[in-house]
Amino acid sequence: MTKLILFVLCVISVACSYVAAKDKVVVCYYGTWATYRNGNGKFDVENINTDLCTHLVYTFIGITEQGYAKSLDPWLDLEDNWGRGNFKKFNALKQYKPNLKTLLAVGGWNEGSAKYSVMAASPALRQNFIKSTLEMVRTHGFDGLDLDWEYPNRRDSVHGKADIDNFTQLTKELRAEFDKYGLLLTAAVSAVGSVAVLSYDIPAFTQYVDLVNLMTYDMYGAWDSVTGHNAPLHKGQGDENVPKENVFTVDVALEYWLQQGCPPEKLVLGLPLYGRTFQLANVNNNGVRAPASGAGIAGPWTATNGLIGYNEFCQKLKTEAWDLRYDSLAKVPYAVQDRNWVSYDDPSSLAIKIEHALQYNIAGAMIWSIETDDFRGLCAGDFPMLRAINEALGKYSGQQQTTTTTSSSALTTTTTSTTTPSQPSQTSTTTSQPSQTSTTTSQPSQTSTTTSQPSQTSTTTLAPTLAPSTSAPSSSVCKTEGFNINPEDCHSFYVCTHGGSGKLVPHLFYCPGNLHWDPQFTVCNYSDQANCKN
Numbered sequence: 207m208t209k210l211i212l213f214v215l216c217v218i219s220v221a222c223s224y225v226a227a228k229d230k231v232v233v234c235y236y237g238t239w240a241t242y243r244n245g246n247g248k249f250d251v252e253n254i255n256t257d258l259c260t261h262l263v264y265t266f267i268g269i270t271e272q273g274y275a276k277s278l279d280p281w282l283d284l285e286d287n288w289g290r291g292n293f294k295k296f297n298a299l300k301q302y303k304p305n306l307k308t309l310l311a312v313g314g315w316n317e318g319s320a321k322y323s324v325m326a327a328s329p330a331l332r333q334n335f336i337k338s339t340l341e342m343v344r345t346h347g348f349d350g351l352d353l354d355w356e357y358p359n360r361r362d363s364v365h366g367k368a369d370i371d372n373f374t375q376l377t378k379e380l381r382a383e384f385d386k387y388g389l390l391l392t393a394a395v396s397a398v399g400s401v402a403v404l405s406y407d408i409p410a411f412t413q414y415v416d417l418v419n420l421m422t423y424d425m426y427g428a429w430d431s432v433t434g435h436n437a438p439l440h441k442g443q444g445d446e447n448v449p450k451e452n453v454f455t456v457d458v459a460l461e462y463w464l465q466q467g468c469p470p471e472k473l474v475l476g477l478p479l480y481g482r483t484f485q486l487a488n489v490n491n492n493g494v495r496a497p498a499s500g501a502g503i504a505g506p507w508t509a510t511n512g513l514i515g516y517n518e519f520c521q522k523l524k525t526e527a528w529d530l531r532y533d534s535l536a537k538v539p540y541a542v543q544d545r546n547w548v549s550y551d552d553p554s555s556l557a558i559k560i561e562h563a564l565q566y567n568i569a570g571a572m573i574w575s576i577e578t579d580d581f582r583g584l585c586a587g588d589f590p591m592l593r594a595i596n597e598a599l600g601k602y603s604g605q606q607q608t609t610t611t612t613s614s615s616a617l618t619t620t621t622t623s624t625t626t627p628s629q630p631s632q633t634s635t636t637t638s639q640p641s642q643t644s645t646t647t648s649q650p651s652q653t654s655t656t657t658s659q660p661s662q663t664s665t666t667t668l669a670p671t672l673a674p675s676t677s678a679p680s681s682s683v684c685k686t687e688g689f690n691i692n693p694e695d696c697h698s699f700y701v702c703t704h705g706g707s708g709k710l711v712p713h714l715f716y717c718p719g720n721l722h723w724d725p726q727f728t729v730c731n732y733s734d735q736a737n738c739k740n
Contacts, residue, residue, distance in 0.1 A: 230599040231570035233392075233419060233474055234259035234592070235311070238266075238282060238292060240577035242715075244729055246584060247507025247517070249577035251295040256303040258592040259576070261392075261417075263352050264296050266314040267342065269321055273331035275312065275338040281713055288703055288711070297347035309392060310343055313354035322355040323364040326372035335376070336383050343389060350390025352419070353377065357396060358405040374407050377414040392417040397476065398425075398454050399462035409467030418468055419572045423478035425454035426549070428485075428501035428512035433494060435538050436482040436549045439559050442536025444495030455536070456559055464566060473568045477559065479578045479591050480508070480515045481550030492542045494533055502546050508578070509721070509730070515578030519550055520585035553594030560598040571595050684710035689728045696738035699723035699730075 240249035254262065268278045277283040285291035293310075300306050313322065325331040339351050353376075358369035365372065377391065384391050393411070396402045397420050412418055426434025435442060441453040450458060456475070463473055483502030486492055501511035505518030514522075519541075522528070529542040538555045541548045560571055573579075579591045587593070683690055684702035687710060692698045697717050702710040717723055722736035730736075 230601060231260045231417065231474060231572075232258065232592070232595060232599065232601070233261040233263060233417065233570070233572035235263045235265055235573065235575040236296075237575045237577050238264065238279070241282065241290075241292075243507045245507070246582050247515075249581060251292055251299070253581055254299060254576060255581070255589055255592070256299050256306055258589055258596055259306070260570070261307045261309060262296070262299065263309045263311050263392075264293070264348070265311040265575075266317070266354065267310060267312050267339075268314075268317045269312065269325060269335060269338075271321060271324070273321075273325035273328075273334035273338070275335065275342045293346040293348075300347075307349040307390060308347070309350045309352045309390060310339075310346070310348045311352040311354050311394070312339060313356060313394075315356050317356070318362050319355065319357055319360060319369075320362040320364050323358070323362075323369050323372075326355075326358075326376045327365045327368060332376055332379055336380055339380075340383055340387070340389075344387060348389075350384065350392065350416070351380070352392045352394060353380070353415075354394040357401075360401075360404055370405065370407050371410075373405070374411040374414075377411045381414040390416045392419060394419040394421060397422040397456075397459035397463075399451075399459065399466075402462065402466075408463065412468045412472060416472065417474050417569060418463070418472050419474045420459060420463060420476050421574070422456045422459050422476045423574065424482075425456075427482045428498070431498060433484045433486070433496045433498050433540075433547045434482075434549065435494070435533065435536050435540065436480075437478050437551060437559075438533070438536035438538055439555075439562055440536055442494055442533040442538070444493065446535070457562060460563060460566060460568070470567050471569055473566075474570055474572045475559065475563045475568060476572045476574060477556050477591075477595065478551055479573055479575065480513055481519055481548050483512055483514055484547040484549075486542075486545040486547050489545050492547060494536075494540070496547070498547065502548065514548065514550070516550065516552075516591055517578055517580040517582070517584070519548060520580055524585060551591075553590050556591060557594050557598035560595065564599075570599060684712050686710075689725070691723060691725050696722040696733070696736070699725075 234254075236251075236254065240247070241251075243249065256262075266278060267283075268276055270276055280286065281289045283289070283291075283293050285294060297308050300308065325335050342348075343351055355373065357363075358373040359367050363369050377393070380391050391414065393415050395418055396405060402408070423437040425437055427436065432444075437456060438454075439456045441448060441450060441455055445453050460473070460475065464470060483504070484498040485500050485502045487497035487499040491497060503514060504511045505514040507518060508515050523530070523541070526543065528548075530539065531542065532539050537558050539550060539552055541550070563571075573592065573595065576592070579589050580586070581589055583589075683692065683700050687702055690700040690702055690712070692700060692714065699715055699717070700712040701715060702712050717730035721730040722733045722738045724731035724736035724738075726737065
């Protein structure tokens with residue numbers, strides 16, 4: 207009888223563990239600008255493997271000065287004016303996985319804080335925001351909204367500390383309206399306590415959201431004067447004598463949010479699918495916390511010094527000689543090649559972070575972002591990072607599967623592509639530097655600088671961006687369908703498509719940062735290589 211009871215208890219225990227694992231979320235952010243990259247870096251909606259995510263987040267929309275939701279790339283998002291209709295394609299993925307949840311993210315680094323600070327302070331403007339985002343979510347078939355205000359009471363905030371309570375009030379009012387339609391409400395938030403304390407009343411606002419996506423990455427980067435890990439689990443080499451609370455680590459961030467009252471069943475651990483790169487000041491001093499002289503190598507598709515996608519770096523490791531190292535304290539790898547120093551994660555380090563986080567019974571994992579995984583399997587099987595995350599969460603065996611794609615006409619895209627520098631756009635921690643320049647996606651390139659708050663890591667999101675519709679370019683610039691130079695500006699180019707009348711319609715795009723349009727290779731390229739004659 208005793209053996210029978212033990213057997214039953216064992217079965218119940220295993221069953222409960224399976225249910226718990228099955229219920230863990232995998233929130234996948236999709237950087238839509240990756241569709242403009244070329245070659246093996248190009249990532250469209252149909253490249254998403256729906257088997258590996260429970261929630262997909264489409265980034266980003268923005269708001270007007272009056273708080274109304276707006277598309278930041280109408281030609282990509284919508285079907286109007288012969289647009290690509292990615293909203294529709296993205297939500298059509300649920301045809302193949304009915305329990306998949308799709309969310310529309312509003313905000314991001316590029317949008318800044320000022321408009322959101324003004325909106326959240328006004329009952330009338332909050333209603334504009336709530337009604338317009340609700341309409342956009344419901345019209346296009348999303349299951350909810352991801353609130354990515356970066357950040358209350360920081361950067362270019364207008365109302366300062368009042369943002370903290372206004373953010374809570376905004377989530378409360380959003381919750382009331384979204385509940386009427388059974389919609390999800392999530393939020394992406396800063397991870398490190400010394401920064402998060404400036405922006406959030408954690409026990410207050412978390413009662414109104416379904417998930418809290420903790421951006422536990424960008425702990426250190428090229429804005430620092432010394433090398434450091436992008437997302438260390440624990441304090442690592444060089445920090446042995448530094449108090450735990452004075453370093454930026456995943457474990458400290460998790461503990462802070464839980465101690466401050468965030469329900470563990472809502473907390474989602476953010477994981478980066480990209481690395482941070484540095485240039486060493488001295489080739490002979492190349493460990494963790496070695497002096498650095500700025501941003502390091504860039505990837506061929508993200509094309510931004512200071513970071514590199516996992517899909518880009520894993521290929522470098524296959525074809526180039528690197529000194530691969532492992533920080534056994536921080537539990538993350540790094541690599542050195544002459545003056546190049548790269549902090550990155552691999553499938554093993556992601557699994558270790560999840561194993562640590564699961565002791566707190568958190569909701570699951572979030573990744574930024576799906577298009578920098580090795581989604582084409584050029585190194586060792588497709589989506590190795592996402593597969594490792596799912597396996598660590600106990601969601602599947604981890605065996606190689608074929609990437610889920612679809613041939614549905616709803617997911618067919620016919621436009622050509624360009625290389626677009628792009629990188630993660632979630633910002634999470636303070637740094638030792640006062641500011642960091644950031645160029646962003648979904649609107650003409652511009653520069654935003656952090657304020658005199660304790661300095662905030664700014665992760666750039668670079669992609670060719672569609673010009674405002676008011677630009678009304680002349681159709682004479684269209685010499686052929688597809689890409690055309692802008693004879694008046696090296697920093698932009700036109701994509702010409704056939705309109706309803708059969709004539710070619712020009713769409714003006716800006717290259718990010720200081721890049722120029724390269725007509726030979728039809729990419730945004732560095733100015734010394736683009737050979738622009740304008």
